[in-house]
Amino acid sequence: MGAVALITTAVVQNKPLPKNMKYGIVLDAGSSHTSVYIYEWPAEKENDTGVVQQIDACKVDGNGISSYAHDPPVAGLSLQKCMDKAREVIPEQQQRETPVYLGATAGMRLLRLNNATLADEVLSSVGSTLRSYPFEFQGARIITGQEEGAYGWITINYLLGNFLENSGWLGRLKQSATFGALDLGGASTQITFVSKKEIESQENSLHFRLYGKSYDVYTHSYLCYGKDQALRRQIAYTIPDANNSTILDPCFNSGYRRNTSTKDLYSSPCIAQQRISTAPSNIEIKGTGNYQLCKQKVEMIFNKTQCTYSQCSFNGIFQPNLEGEFGAFSAYYFVMDFLKLTNEKISLERVKEAVKTHCSRPWEEVLKEFPKIKEKYLSEYCFSGTYILSLLENGFGFNSENWKDISFLGKIKGSDAGWTLGYMLNLTNMIPAELPYSPPLSHGSYIGLMVFFSILLVFIILTCWLSLRKPKCLQKGII
Ligand SMILES: Nc1ccn([C@@H]2O[C@H](COP(=O)(O)OP(=O)(O)O)[C@@H](O)[C@H]2O)c(=O)n1
Numbered sequence: 001m002g003a004v005a006l007i008t009t010a011v012v013q014n015k016p017l018p019k020n021m022k023y024g025i026v027l028d029a030g031s032s033h034t035s036v037y038i039y040e041w042p043a044e045k046e047n048d049t050g051v052v053q054q055i056d057a058c059k060v061d062g063n064g065i066s067s068y069a070h071d072p073p074v075a076g077l078s079l080q081k082c083m084d085k086a087r088e089v090i091p092e093q094q095q096r097e098t099p100v101y102l103g104a105t106a107g108m109r110l111l112r113l114n115n116a117t118l119a120d121e122v123l124s125s126v127g128s129t130l131r132s133y134p135f136e137f138q139g140a141r142i143i144t145g146q147e148e149g150a151y152g153w154i155t156i157n158y159l160l161g162n163f164l165e166n167s168g169w170l171g172r173l174k175q176s177a178t179f180g181a182l183d184l185g186g187a188s189t190q191i192t193f194v195s196k197k198e199i200e201s202q203e204n205s206l207h208f209r210l211y212g213k214s215y216d217v218y219t220h221s222y223l224c225y226g227k228d229q230a231l232r233r234q235i236a237y238t239i240p241d242a243n244n245s246t247i248l249d250p251c252f253n254s255g256y257r258r259n260t261s262t263k264d265l266y267s268s269p270c271i272a273q274q275r276i277s278t279a280p281s282n283i284e285i286k287g288t289g290n291y292q293l294c295k296q297k298v299e300m301i302f303n304k305t306q307c308t309y310s311q312c313s314f315n316g317i318f319q320p321n322l323e324g325e326f327g328a329f330s331a332y333y334f335v336m337d338f339l340k341l342t343n344e345k346i347s348l349e350r351v352k353e354a355v356k357t358h359c360s361r362p363w364e365e366v367l368k369e370f371p372k373i374k375e376k377y378l379s380e381y382c383f384s385g386t387y388i389l390s391l392l393e394n395g396f397g398f399n400s401e402n403w404k405d406i407s408f409l410g411k412i413k414g415s416d417a418g419w420t421l422g423y424m425l426n427l428t429n430m431i432p433a434e435l436p437y438s439p440p441l442s443h444g445s446y447i448g449l450m451v452f453f454s455i456l457l458v459f460i461i462l463t464c465w466l467s468l469r470k471p472k473c474l475q476k477g478i479i
């Protein structure tokens with residue numbers, strides 16, 4: 001009876017308390033669109049790694065907030081539908097203590113370069129909408145390219161569980177067990193990885209201490225090298241003169257046609273050096289679908305000639321040798337997923353063949369096969385595939401050898417790969433510099449051991465009792 005009481009007490013007394021969940025909201029105000037992410041984690045475990053999970057993602061209708069520069073109040077209104085949804089997802093009693101962060105990226109960086117006042121107006125418009133909700137508003141700001149790179153790196157390694165793996169004594173012996181992060185947006189692209197070599201330029205160097213381990217990280221954000229801005233630059237290279245308004249473009253499938261206004265094309269600061277005064281006001285782009293020619297045109301935007309460091313990627317930017325494995329996400333994933341090239345066993349040569357084949361397909365055929373995909377996206381996969389290959393190979397220096405080290409990542413354990421999770425983890429101080437104390441036994445193992453020892457105790461008591469009784473019986477028998 002004593003043993004039964006012991007077991008019951010152990011189980012009842014140590015039953016885990018009902019989970020007290022916490023929530024956080026991050027808005028990723030990208031150049032092409034805004035997404036609202038909702039995260040959830042158990043309050044008592046917030047310093048563990050891998051406990052924060054994305055429970056909802058909502059895509060805001062329309063384009064990115066920078067596209068509302070002509071009418072800033074509408075930028076805030078555009079967020080309402082997704083914020084109303086957040087109010088439905090997060091339990092009412094938790095809403096007041098749920099932080100909301102908005103981080104704007106390269107689209108807003110470009111708007112700020114064009115017109116800082118308009119950029120401020122857009123930010124205050126989205127800020128006042130977010131303040132009108134019952135959450136704890138923590139600010140709406142333009143994050144730096146360095147932050148964007150760093151938080152993307154933190155997100156994927158947190159979700160992959162790499163920090164936990166490195167934190168034990170065995171992990172400390174390992175060289176580089178984190179994944180590098182490759183993020184391709186519409187207006188900028190980031191590359192971030194741990195480097196053993198000296199980082200020669202201060203602005204590309206980050207130092208982190210996470211879960212008791214130090215990381216020296218290289219990062220760079222290339223403004224204007226997101227795929228939408230790169231496409232503009234590629235088109236701007238062949239603007240015809242006033243007498244002729246047609247461009248033959250090898251980066252679009254043959255048979256594809258698109259009209260574009262030069263004013264719109266030239267509105268971006270990324271085209272500053274390519275503007276010509278004699279350009280017609282409207283141009284018609286006609287696709288010719290030729291991968292090789294497209295690649296040649298795309299490569300014109302990488303300047304490989306000047307470098308004041310021991311080595312550079314392009315445009316005179318220092319980059320140490322690539323090290324370890326990489327996770328490529330955002331537009332890298334969307335494009336490669338469409339082209340069915342995310343399987344890591346596919347070699348670089350086969351990827352090139354597949355992009356070449358896609359570029360050579362007539363537009364009519366592509367359109368027939370994918371009637372549900374938005375025409376803007378569908379028409380740009382030839383360019384995007386070619387650009388991704390050029391950026392990775394010609395820009396960052398990947399080759400047939402280390403291509404296998406790139407994994408194209410959409411979601412990791414249910415959460416989107418991107419900078420938002422890392423941003424929230426940092427701002428809520430959820431990643432400790434040192435290893436948090438954790439009891440040597442988990443709840444399950446503790447109960448298991450209690451049960452085991454209780455059974456052992458019963459067994460010992462029974463054995464003793466039997467061995468003490470036996471002689472008495474025998475004695476009785478003799479008598
Ligand atoms: N399903 C999707 C969604 C986005 N995208 C692209 O992914 C990119 C996302 O960039 P972004 O809006 O985050 O821009 P940045 O501010 O990060 O430069 C854009 O080029 C979109 O066109 C895509 O190719 N397929």
Ligand SMILES: [Ca+2]
Nearest residue numbers: 030105185330
């Ligand atoms: Ca982005």
